[in-house]
Structures are given as structure tokens and as C-alpha cells.
Amino acid sequence: xxxxxLKIQVEKIKVSKIDQVDFDNLSFGSVFSDHMLVCDYxxxxxxxxxxxxxQPISLDPSAKIFHYGQSxxxxxxxxxxxxxxxxxxxxxxxxxxxxxxxxxxxxxxxxEEFFMEGLTALLELDKDWIPRNAGSSxxxxxxxxxxxxxxxxxxxxxxxxxxxxxxxxxxxxGKVKVLIEEKYSRSANGxxxxxxxxxxxxxxxxxxxxxxxxxYNQVIWTDDNTHENIEEAGAxxxxxxxxxxxxxxxxxDRILDGITRKSILEIAKDEGIATxxxxxxxxxxxxxxxKGTLKEMFGAGTAAVVSPIATFGYRDTDYDxxxxxxxxxxxxxxxxxxxxxxxxxxxFGWRFKV
Amino acid sequence: xxxxxLKIQVEKIKVSKIDQVDFDNLSFGSVFSDHMLVCDYxxxxxxxxxxxxxQPISLDPSAKIFHYGQSxxxxxxxxxxxxxxxxxxxxxxxxxxxxxxxxxxxxxxxxEEFFMEGLTALLELDKDWIPRNAGSSxxxxxxxxxxxxxxxxxxxxxxxxxxxxxxxxxxxxGKVKVLIEEKYSRSANGxxxxxxxxxxxxxxxxxxxxxxxxxYNQVIWTDDNTHENIEEAGAxxxxxxxxxxxxxxxxxDRILDGITRKSILEIAKDEGIATxxxxxxxxxxxxxxxKGTLKEMFGAGTAAVVSPIATFGYRDTDYDxxxxxxxxxxxxxxxxxxxxxxxxxxxFGWRFKV
Numbered sequence: 001x002x003x004x005x006l007k008i009q010v011e012k013i014k015v016s017k018i019d020q021v022d023f024d025n026l027s028f029g030s031v032f033s034d035h036m037l038v039c040d041y042x043x044x045x046x047x048x049x050x051x052x053x054x055q056p057i058s059l060d061p062s063a064k065i066f067h068y069g070q071s072x073x074x075x076x077x078x079x080x081x082x083x084x085x086x087x088x089x090x091x092x093x094x095x096x097x098x099x100x101x102x103x104x105x106x107x108x109x110x111x112e113e114f115f116m117e118g119l120t121a122l123l124e125l126d127k128d129w130i131p132r133n134a135g136s137s138x139x140x141x142x143x144x145x146x147x148x149x150x151x152x153x154x155x156x157x158x159x160x161x162x163x164x165x166x167x168x169x170x171x172x173x174g175k176v177k178v179l180i181e182e183k184y185s186r187s188a189n190g191x192x193x194x195x196x197x198x199x200x201x202x203x204x205x206x207x208x209x210x211x212x213x214x215x216y217n218q219v220i221w222t223d224d225n226t227h228e229n230i231e232e233a234g235a236x237x238x239x240x241x242x243x244x245x246x247x248x249x250x251x252x253d254r255i256l257d258g259i260t261r262k263s264i265l266e267i268a269k270d271e272g273i274a275t276x277x278x279x280x281x282x283x284x285x286x287x288x289x290x291k292g293t294l295k296e297m298f299g300a301g302t303a304a305v306v307s308p309i310a311t312f313g314y315r316d317t318d319y320d321x322x323x324x325x326x327x328x329x330x331x332x333x334x335x336x337x338x339x340x341x342x343x344x345x346x347x348f349g350w351r352f353k354v
Numbered sequence: 355x356x357x358x359x360l361k362i363q364v365e366k367i368k369v370s371k372i373d374q375v376d377f378d379n380l381s382f383g384s385v386f387s388d389h390m391l392v393c394d395y396x397x398x399x400x401x402x403x404x405x406x407x408x409q410p411i412s413l414d415p416s417a418k419i420f421h422y423g424q425s426x427x428x429x430x431x432x433x434x435x436x437x438x439x440x441x442x443x444x445x446x447x448x449x450x451x452x453x454x455x456x457x458x459x460x461x462x463x464x465x466e467e468f469f470m471e472g473l474t475a476l477l478e479l480d481k482d483w484i485p486r487n488a489g490s491s492x493x494x495x496x497x498x499x500x501x502x503x504x505x506x507x508x509x510x511x512x513x514x515x516x517x518x519x520x521x522x523x524x525x526x527x528g529k530v531k532v533l534i535e536e537k538y539s540r541s542a543n544g545x546x547x548x549x550x551x552x553x554x555x556x557x558x559x560x561x562x563x564x565x566x567x568x569x570y571n572q573v574i575w576t577d578d579n580t581h582e583n584i585e586e587a588g589a590x591x592x593x594x595x596x597x598x599x600x601x602x603x604x605x606x607d608r609i610l611d612g613i614t615r616k617s618i619l620e621i622a623k624d625e626g627i628a629t630x631x632x633x634x635x636x637x638x639x640x641x642x643x644x645k646g647t648l649k650e651m652f653g654a655g656t657a658a659v660v661s662p663i664a665t666f667g668y669r670d671t672d673y674d675x676x677x678x679x680x681x682x683x684x685x686x687x688x689x690x691x692x693x694x695x696x697x698x699x700x701x702f703g704w705r706f707k708v
Contacts, residue, residue: 027506028505028506029416029504029505029506030416030503030504030505030506032415032416036415054415055415056412056413056414056415057412057413057414057415057417057420058410058411058412059410059411059413060410060411061386061390061408061409061410061411061516061518062383062384062386062495062518062520063411065419065420065425065552066411066419066425066427066497066499066516066552067425067427067495067497067552067555068552068555068556068559069423069425069551069552069553069554069555069556069557070552070556070559071419071420071421071423071556073420073421075505103560104557104560105556105557105559105560106556106559106560106563139505141416141421141505143420143421145420146556149384150383150384151382151383151384151429151493151495151520151522152381152382152383152384153555153558153588153589153657154559155559155563162415162420164415164416166416166505168505181544183544184544184545185542185543185544185545186542186545187542187545188539188540188541188542188543188545188578189539189542189578189579190535190537190538190539190578191538191539191540191541191542191545191557191578192553192556192557197423197553197556197557198419198420198421198422198423198424198425198552198553199423199546199551199552199553199554199556199557200423200553201421201422201423201507202422202423202424202425202459202460202500202546202551202553203423203458203459203545203546203551203553204507205422205424205459205460205508205509206457206458206459206460209460209509224542224543224544224545224578224579225543225578225579234507235507303507
């Protein structure tokens with residue numbers, strides 16, 4: 001980042017919509033703040049970001065977003081502490097991952113200062129939209145898509161980067177029941193699974209619907225070749241506790257390099273929890289479940305933070321996980337959210353004051 | 355299809371843009387006809403299609419198309435014969451494949467009569483936009499995307515189906531040089547490769563750019579596990595001629611069930627050409643090239659029809675294909691386009707008079 005503040009043009013909303021919002025009953029990502037940041041890529045470069053009232057986007061029907069799936073996003077949160085100070089969590093990591101996704105999808109990388117200064121300016125303007133209620137936060141959605149036109153199957157020549165925000169309650173409620181998927185897959189070797197690309201999510205919906213029809217909440221993705229390696233849990237990274245060891249799969253071109261995932265690994269080490277980053281097989285999981293050494297499974301991601309799994313299904317058998325008094329999931333979730341909400345020390349330097 | 359004509363509301367453009375178009379110098383898919391068909395899915399059902407002037411689409415920034423990649427499309431063409439009669443080629447197959455794609459991407463299936471009657475009405479209204487010039491046609495782009503809103507990673511509750519058309523010249527010019535890809539992949543087993551989903555295309559752009567930097571035009575996709583099976587050529591199906599046998603890979607959940615592909619197979623049989631639908635390995639291809647039995651390779655798809663390959667590259671070696679007097683590629687392309695443009699008999703019943 002350079003030190004010269006970027007010139008961000010601001011067009012304020014005439015009448016705020018904030019009075020229409022019930023901050024005590026927020027769902028996830030369905031109410032949007034007054035403003036958004038918009039940045040256009042044209043003629044080979046990014047124009048200066050602007051802040052404008054949250055408003056519809058107008059696109060030509062041949063805009064490539066509609067046809068060729070050039071779309072990427074990030075998920076972040078802004079937290080307010082009891083003194084109304086505002087914090088982000090490792091925001092530069094989101095910015096850098098956005099650019100990793102951009103490269104894979106043949107989209108232009110965004111200058112880091114556009115992301116960081118644009119986001120900061122947006123949050124300062126819409127700071128009243130950041131909830132104070134426990135468990136609530138301002139969900140931040142930076143996204144980029146192809147706005148350039150034409151039916152030729154090739155990268156667009158124009159893009160839009162937008163940051164929109166939504167005051168939100170928690171993403172999941174309660175423990176989930178998951179199904180280990182053996183037919184459908186999330187990503188290919190050499191594919192785009194490591195990118196936060198829109199198409200990775202759309203491809204999950206149908207298999208997830210099938211799992212829901214069978215009484216599950218989510219799918220556990222396995223590798224597309226052997227279906228023997230556990231890879232992700234729905235749209236989250238997955239952690240497994242066998243005995244007292246916390247295990248997660250290694251990142252790869254199929255697996256997202258989750259910020260919550262890597263933070264949990266560091267916190268676990270700091271807490272003296274034994275961790276392993278290695279392949280986890282379905283057989284190992286089933287065997288551990290049968291022997292009683294499978295203590296916990298949970299998903300990890302920005303939206304839900306930690307999402308404990310109560311039961312996993314595999315080939316018509318359900319395996320229940322034990323109810324633990326002092327689970328790793330709850331310990332790690334408390335530690336990470338205490339850092340995020342400025343309720344505890346941050347020895348890792350992850351908190352970013354806005 | 356039912357026999358009752360669907361009520362399609364038509365709002366005509368005030369002043370046609372057709373006089374601004376140079377029909378002798380059309381590129382592919384970059385000039386758009388006066389009207390488009392729009393159909394909205396809301397509250398669990400499709401509303402009646404409307405024809406309106408080609409115009410921008412307005413969407414909420416949280417519309418799921420921007421975030422979760424629910425987008426599918428089809429590619430078709432309308433042809434005009436010398437009596438100005440208008441024809442489509444196997445249009446119901448496109449309609450049915452759209453619905454196969456829709457199902458995989460957790461999107462609502464479109465009633466066939468909405469597609470067929472909507473398309474017919476649109477073509478009748480914009481018939482002057484169908485070029486008469488040799489090799490030119492009206493490229494038709496039916497597409498569907500998630501217009502419903504919210505940041506929750508789940509299927510949208512609203513969708514738009516649109517048909518836009520673009521008078522177009524030919525897609526490719528000349529023979530292409532392709533690179534057999536061994537690192538990047540197009541699709542996973544159990545993935546969405548067989549659907550015409552936007553994300554499948556965006557994922558190809560970066561590996562294609564890398565191939566272009568090495569002096570190739572396109573990538574030949576191989577399976578993501580062994581990289582030993584030839585699967586698609588860029589965004590087209592691939593055909594290989596070894597000796598006098600024409601071979602193409604079997605369709606699967608990784609490979610698109612191309613309408614040009616299956617038409618070419620039927621025409622080849624009708625022409626007495628030996629055909630095989632089976633896996634084609636890279637080793638087989640290299641060996642045949644070395645022995646001189648590899649006669650032809652070509653891509654097949656709606657946009658380019660048949661796209662002959664001059665050279666393929668594999669692990670730093672380029673293999674040139676022979677120049678043939680009476681190639682299968684040119685024979686099959688002539689036969690299929692003669693049917694499409696109503697210049698020859700259609701024993702297959704593929705031509706559809708509008």
C-alpha cells in the first residue's frame with residue numbers, strides 16, 4: 001500500500017434506510033447498507049473507486065458475467081467493540097486472495113490500496129450499519145465480475161469491482177448433519193477449486209439439495225477421482241479431531257486457502273493443541289468413529305466461523321459425534337471471535353483497526 | 355409442446371438499428387438485433403415471455419449471478435436460404451440441453467413451449483437481422499441466470515431467461531494450433547462439465563492464455579486425473595481421424611453432449627465413414643502422428659461448426675497434421691451446413707422451418 005490517500009469520490013444517499021432495519025432480528029446477508037464501493041476496469045486499467053448509494057447495476061445482455069462465469073468474490077466481516085471501535089480481521093489476506101482468484105479466472109488484479117482504502121472509506125461512511133449485538137457483524141462482500149460485452153468465449157475487456165455490505169446475524173444455527181459425497185464433486189485437479197469463483201458455488205447447490213432431501217444439511221466433498229479424501233464441508237474448510245489431534249486437509253488447487261482455516265491452525269498451536277495438516281481419508285474417519293476416537297468435526301469459514309458437525313452419513317450409515325463439554329470447536333471459536341471483536345489480546349497481529 | 359399458441363407480449367423498438375450494421379463485415383456476436391425475449395421466474399413459476407427492445411438489464415448488487423455462478427446458456431444459429439426462408443437446426447435439442455444444464459445448476463427448468471414459441475416469435479420479428487451472406491448466420495444466445503438476491507450461498511429464488519441474437523460472420527478463421535494440456539483441467543468427475551454453465555468457460559481462459567503465450571491458439575483438454583484422455587478442444591468437442599476412422603470421445607459428466615458432435619457422427623455414418631465413440635489417449639495420438647496414420651483433428655461446435663487443427667503440441671514437441679485434398683472435416687462441414695442453409699436434402703429431419 002502506498003501512503004498517499006487515494007482520492008475516493010463519495011456520493012451520499014439522500015435518506016438513509018437504517019431506520020427500517022431491525023438489528024435484533026438480522027438474517028444473513030439480506031439487508032444492505034446505504035452505500036457501496038464501485039470501481040471500473042476499462043481500457044486496461046482500474047479507474048478510481050467511487051462510493052455511491054447502494055443501487056441496481058445496469059448491464060448489457062451480452063455482458064460476459066451472464067455467459068462465461070467470470071466472477072469472483074470475498075467474504076469478510078467488520079466488528080464493533082463495546083467502545084464502538086471498528087475492526088476487520090486479516091483484511092489484506094482477503095485482498096490478496098481476491099487477486100489469486102482473479103488471476104485464475106483471467107480477470108485483472110486490483111491494486112491493494114484500492115481494496116484497502118476503498119473498504120476503509122466505505123466502513124467509515126456506513127459505520128452505523130455495523131451491529132453491536134452479540135454474534136452480529138457487518139458482512140462485507142467484495143466481488144468482481146466481467147461487465148465487458150460480446151458472445152465470443154474469451155475474457156472480457158471490462159470489469160466491475162464492488163464492495164457491498166450487509167448487517168448480519170449468524171450464518172448457521174445449531175449443529176449440522178452432513179453427508180459424505182461419493183458421486184458429485186466440487187473441483188478438479190488443475191481446476192478452479194482454490195479460487196473463490198462463482199461457478200464453484202453453483203455446482204454445489206444440486207448435490208446439496210439431494211443431500212437435504214435425504215435429511216442432511218450439507219455435503220462433505222471428497223476428491224473427484226477416488227472419493228476417498230475429505231476435502232471441504234459445504235462451502236467451508238473442514239477440521240476433524242481424532243483423539244486429541246486436530247486435523248485438516250492441505251490446501252491444493254482443489255481446496256480454498258481459508259483465512260478462518262489458517263487462523264484456527266495457528267490458534268490451536270498457540271493453545272497447545274496438536275495439529276496435523278494432511279490428507280484425511282473417509283476410511284480413517286469411519287474407523288475412528290467406530291472406535292470412538294473421532295471426537296469432533298467442524299467446518300470453518302468467515303460466514304459461520306466454526307460450524308460443528310453432529311452427524312456424518314456415509315453409504316447409508318449415520319455416525320454420531322459425541323457431545324463434548326469443552327470442545328475444540330467452541331474453544332477455538334471463542335478465541336477467534338474474542339480477537340475479532342477486540343475482547344482479547346491479539347498476539348498474532350490479525351486485528352485491523354479501521 | 356402444446357398446440358395452443360403462447361401469448362407473447364411484444365414491445366417493438368421505436369427506431370430499428372439495422373441501418374447501422376455492415377452485414378458484409380460481421381464479427382462474431384458483437385452486434386445485437388433490435389429485440390430480445392425475456393422471461394422471469396418468480397414465486398415458483400415462469401411468467402409469460404415478453405419481447406422487448408434489446409436493452410440493459412438492471413440487477414441488485416446482491417443478485418446471485420454476481421456471487422454464486424448460477425448461469426447457463428445455449429448457442430444456436432438461424433439460417434436464411436436463397437428464398438429468404440428461415441431455418442433452425444435441431445432447436446429442441448438446445449432447449450432440452452438447457453434444461454439438463456438447469457437441473458445440474460439447481461435452476462428451474464423452462465417449459466419447452468416458452469423456448470420454442472418465444473424463439474420463433476423473436477425470429478419472425480427480427481427476420482431482417484438474419485444475414486444472407488455466405489457463411490454468415492444469426493447467432494442465437496438463449497441464457498438463464500440467477501436474478502434473486504442475497505449473500506447466502508444457496509440457489510436463488512428468481513431467475514431470468516433471455517434470448518438475444520447477433521448477426522455474425524464465422525467464428526474462427528483458418529486452421530488452429532492446439533496444445534495438449536497436462537496441468538490445468540476443464541472439469542471434474544461428478545462436476546458440471548457436461549452442463550453449458552458459465553463457470554466452465556471462465557475456468558478455461560487462463561490456461562488458454564498461457565497456451566497462446568506459447569504460440570498456440572487453443573488448448574486440448576484432458577481428464578483431470580491422468581491427463582491421458584483427450585476430452586475437448588477449447589470450447590468444442592474433438593474429433594480425430596486415424597487412418598480412415600473418425601473417432602470422438604464418449605460423452606460423460608465431464609464432456610458436453612454437443613449437437614454438432616452428434617450430428618457429425620450421424621452424417622459420417624451416412625457417408626459411409628467408419629466411426630468410433632471411445633476414449634482417445636494422448637499416447638495413441640502421438641504414436642499415430644509419428645506413424646503417419648493421424649490424418650485429421652478438428653473441433654466441432656455450433657459457433658465454428660468444424661474447426662480443423664493444423665498442429666498439436668505435446669510436451670515441447672509439435673506434431674503437424676497433413677494437408678488433405680478431401681478431408682473429412684471439409685466434407686462433413688459442407689454436408690452439415692448444406693442442411694442448415696437448406697441447400698441439400700435433410701434425411702435426418704434436423705432442419706426446423708421458422
